[in-house]
Amino acid sequence: MSNEIAIKAHNLSKVYKLYNKPEDRLKEAFSLFGSKEYHKEHYALHNISLTITKGQTIGIIGKNGSGKSTLLKILAGVLSPSNGNVEVNGKVTSLLELGAGFNPEYTGIENIYLNGTIMSYSREEMTKKLPEILAFADIGEYVYQPVKTYSSGMFARLAFSVMVHLDPDILIVDEALSVGDIFFQQKCNQFMKHNMKNTTKLLVTHDMNSIANLADYCIVLDKGKKVYEGDPLNSIEYYVKSLHTESFSIASSEKGVNNETLESQSLNEQINGWTLLDPEKLGGALEATFIRYHVKVNDLDYKGFVQAGEEVTVSFSVSSKKNFNDGILGYIISDKFGNQIFGENTITSGIAPIKVEQNGKNVYQLSFIWPEIKEGEYFLTIGLGEGEHELQHKIQCWAHNIFKFDCITPRKTIHCLFNNPIKTVQLL
Numbered sequence: 327m328s329n330e331i332a333i334k335a336h337n338l339s340k341v342y343k344l345y346n347k348p349e350d351r352l353k354e355a356f357s358l359f360g361s362k363e364y365h366k367e368h369y370a371l372h373n374i375s376l377t378i379t380k381g382q383t384i385g386i387i388g389k390n391g392s393g394k395s396t397l398l399k400i401l402a403g404v405l406s407p408s409n410g411n412v413e414v415n416g417k418v419t420s421l422l423e424l425g426a427g428f429n430p431e432y433t434g435i436e437n438i439y440l441n442g443t444i445m446s447y448s449r450e451e452m453t454k455k456l457p458e459i460l461a462f463a464d465i466g467e468y469v470y471q472p473v474k475t476y477s478s479g480m481f482a483r484l485a486f487s488v489m490v491h492l493d494p495d496i497l498i499v500d501e502a503l504s505v506g507d508i509f510f511q512q513k514c515n516q517f518m519k520h521n522m523k524n525t526t527k528l529l530v531t532h533d534m535n536s537i538a539n540l541a542d543y544c545i546v547l548d549k550g551k552k553v554y555e556g557d558p559l560n561s562i563e564y565y566v567k568s569l570h571t572e573s574f575s576i577a578s579s580e581k582g583v584n585n586e587t588l589e590s591q592s593l594n595e596q597i598n599g600w601t602l603l604d605p606e607k608l609g610g611a612l613e614a615t616f617i618r619y620h621v622k623v624n625d626l627d628y629k630g631f632v633q634a635g636e637e638v639t640v641s642f643s644v645s646s647k648k649n650f651n652d653g654i655l656g657y658i659i660s661d662k663f664g665n666q667i668f669g670e671n672t673i674t675s676g677i678a679p680i681k682v683e684q685n686g687k688n689v690y691q692l693s694f695i696w697p698e699i700k701e702g703e704y705f706l707t708i709g710l711g712e713g714e715h716e717l718q719h720k721i722q723c724w725a726h727n728i729f730k731f732d733c734i735t736p737r738k739t740i741h742c743l744f745n746n747p748i749k750t751v752q753l754l
Contacts, residue, residue, distance in 0.1 A: 331415060332496055332526040333378040333401060338410035340371040340396050340550075370396040371407070372550040380416070380495070383518075383527040385541030385558055387534070387565050392547040394530045398422060398500050401528065416495025416526070417445065421485055421502035434469035434476075434484050445492050455491055462517070463487035479507060486514055496526045504531065515540060534562050538663035562664045563726050567609035599627065600641075603725055610723040614646035614653075614682055614710055621706070621729050623696075631732045634698035638731075642708060644688040644723075653680035654711035654719060655692055660727070662703045667743070670694065671709070673716045682710075696733070699744045704731045 343365040345351055350364035357364075371393045378384055386394050399405035400412060402420040420426075427444070428437045438459055442452035460469060463483045465476075473481060482502055490497065497518070515536055518527060529540060537544060537558050544561035546554040546568075554564045600618040608615055619642040621628050632638065640657065656671030672680065672692075682688055706729040713719025738745070 330380045331377060331413070332380045332382070333376070333412070333414050333528075335374060335376050335401065335412040336410055338371055338374040338397070338400060338407045338412060339369060340393075340400065340405070341408040342368045342370060344368050369550045371400070373410070374547075374550075374552055375410075376545065376552075376555075378526060378528070380526055381524050383529065383540050383542050385537035385544040385561070386528065386530045386547065387532070387537060387544060387561065388547035389569070391549075393550040394547055395422070395500050396550075397547070398498050398528060398530055402498050414496065417493075418496045418498065419445065419489040419492050419494035420498035420500075421482075421489055422498065422500045423502075428473055428481075428485065430474035431472055433472055434463075434465065437473055437484070438488055441488050441492065447492070459487050459491045462491065462513075479510070483510055490517060490522065494525060496528070497522065498528045500530045501532070504533070511536075534566075535663065535665050538562060538665065559662070559664050567607075567724065567726055569609075600643075601728075603728065607726050607728055608723055609726065610710075610721040612723060613648055614644055614650075614688075614712075614722040616708065616710065616723055616725045617643045617645050619643075619708070619725070619728060628731075631734045632696050633734055633736070634696055634738075636696045637693055638696055639691060639693040640706065640708060640729075641689065641691045642725075644682060644690065644710060646682045646684050646686070646688060649682065649684045650712050651679060651681050652712055652714050653682045653722075654709075654713065655680060655690060656709045656711070657692065657694070658707040658709070659731070660705050660707065662705070667699060667704065668697060669707075671711070671716070673714075679714070682712075696731075697744060698735075698738070698740065699733060700740045700742065701733050701735045704733055705729070706731065 344367070345354075345365050354362065354364040374393075374397060376384075386397065388394050396405065398420070399422060400407050401414065402418055402422060403414065404420075404422065427441060429440060432440060435456075438456065439449060439452050442449075442455070447455075463469070463486075465480050465483055468476065468480060469484070473484070476484070485502060486499075511533075518525075519540055527540070529536065531537060541558045544555065544558040545552055546561050546565050548568070553568075554561055600620045602618050603616050619640060622639045622641075623629065623632050623636050625637070625639065654672050656669065658666050658669035660666050672678075680690060705727040707727055708725050709721065710723045711719045712722050
């Protein structure tokens with residue numbers, strides 16, 4: 327990456343006028359000097375500023391309606407901002423909507439040449455690029471058929487292949503690959519990672535694995551505003567935590583039972599070997615919250631690494647505002663890219679529900695055997711739910727990435743994510 331600026335935006339806003347009834351537009355248009363307004367203003371984007379250097383890969387995440395697509399359309403030049411300004415340095419190709427930039431009546435071949443013309447390539451230049459475009463898209467003889475006959479997956483294959491082989495300085499992708507099969511998605515991710523190192527890339531996706539693996543930097547949007555930016559893993563953690571919290575509409579003024587006590591103590595305080603949890607790590611309804619935790623391996627304090635076959639024990643205390651008898655405990659182990667590698671909860675393990683008491687001494691312990699997985703850094707997330715169904719229950723509290731394990735594999739080489747033993751080998 328260089329220090330040259332690829333994109334610079336300052337105080338971008340996009341405002342739409344919302345009318346309750348169609349006739350309100352006419353009433354407002356004919357009101358004396360616009361003296362009466364019949365609309366409400368909706369900010370799809372509100373004062374967004376960003377600076378992106380050449381070669382940087384930026385992930386943009388957020389809930390539906392948070393302004394992600396609006397931002398990309400403005401940066402791609404297909405939508406004008408209501409306020410603010412944007413400077414784009416370089417040739418831009420974009421996959422904003424499936425089918426955008428393609429004529430449905432044209433064949434795949436004709437659309438390839440059409441997009442080349444739009445990007446100022448001559449027919450001769452596009453003819454030279456044609457073999458690699460077709461090879462990457464891999465849609466066979468369908469390339470000679472009108473694209474209106476394509477499935478969404480075929481369309482995504484051709485569109486992505488065209489855009490990345492036009493040698494853009496800036497590539498903008500908005501969920502266009504979500505309709506493709508998993509193998510093509512992996513192929514696209516590998517191409518962007520290894521073949522487009524000098525290309526500035528802006529990616530909008532709900533696939534957190536892609537963000538963690540591809541992005542150098544990440545922006546979180548919510549209701550048109552930039553609410554977080556920074557390292558991709560931290561951004562993903564912030565986003566996931568906010569989803570858990572907001573889905574239960576818990577007012578910010580509500581506090582956990584022991585919050586005043588927590589705030590008065592150091593977040594890194596060790597009490598009899600137990601670590602006090604940082605409230606910033608917590609998400610969910612928070613009617614019951616994790617307070618402290620402790621990790622042991624093979625019934626000993628964690629020694630700095632863990633190996634396959636060892637028993638991991640996690641103890642934790644819970645403070646609750648209410649009583650409930652259908653508590654669910656669970657855990658997730660994620661890798662350093664945010665990929666969730668393994669985990670389990672008490673329901674799917676066939677373990678009886680736990681009892682949680684209001685203002686009671688709720689101390690629990692769960693244990694699991696560390697599996698045979700590839701060496702590296704892994705992170706523990708613990709969860710507390712309320713309900714009787716494995717998919718439909720209330721998430722009371724998640725404590726995200728609270729503990730780091732260093733996994734080593736001294737006795738056996740693990741070639742992939744994990745080993746799956748060969749059952750038999752026979753000479754036939």
